[in-house]
Amino acid sequence: MVALEAYWRDEHDEPVVVRTATELRTILDQVHDLSTHGRVLAQLAAPKDKPVAFLDVGMNGDRGALYYTGTDHQEGCYSKGQATTDETDVLYYYMGSDTAYPSDSEIPIVAVRQAAEEFMATARRPTSVEWQPMPERTDPDESDWF
Helix, strand or coil: CCCEEEECCCCCCCCEEECCHHHHHHHHHHHHHHHHHCCEEEEEECCCCCCCEEEEEEEECCEEEEEEEECCEEEEEEECCCCCCCCCEEEEEECCEEEEEEHHHCEEHHHHHHHHHHHHHHCCCCCCCCEEECCCCCCCCHHHHC
16 A cells, blocks of 8 residues: 545645545545535545556546556546546546546446555556546647637
């Protein structure tokens, strides 16, 4: 088990260090409580003495989504679930900004929590969920806006 650095509130100037599974569950409960107002994200980072790895944990009531990037998957990947909307993306809120996730990235909240605990145990991409590559963006190029 590795200590993780966690961010989920705008006022976090420094991460909250999470050393035990119980502490992680407490933080996930706090993030889940925030999700009663809409989709929210927390970021979990592996400690500095481990290879670089981040797991973004999204919560939205009884569903959630994950995004992982690390030295073992530098291109990044999203959890793979079933789309619950006709929209291409769903927006999760993270510390002052919206973050687009594929609409089929949402999975049951139990699986999200299990993946977060697995990440804490290994500091690697969780194997308990199915993953999909980062989708090709079809948004207009910002240079076309001017």
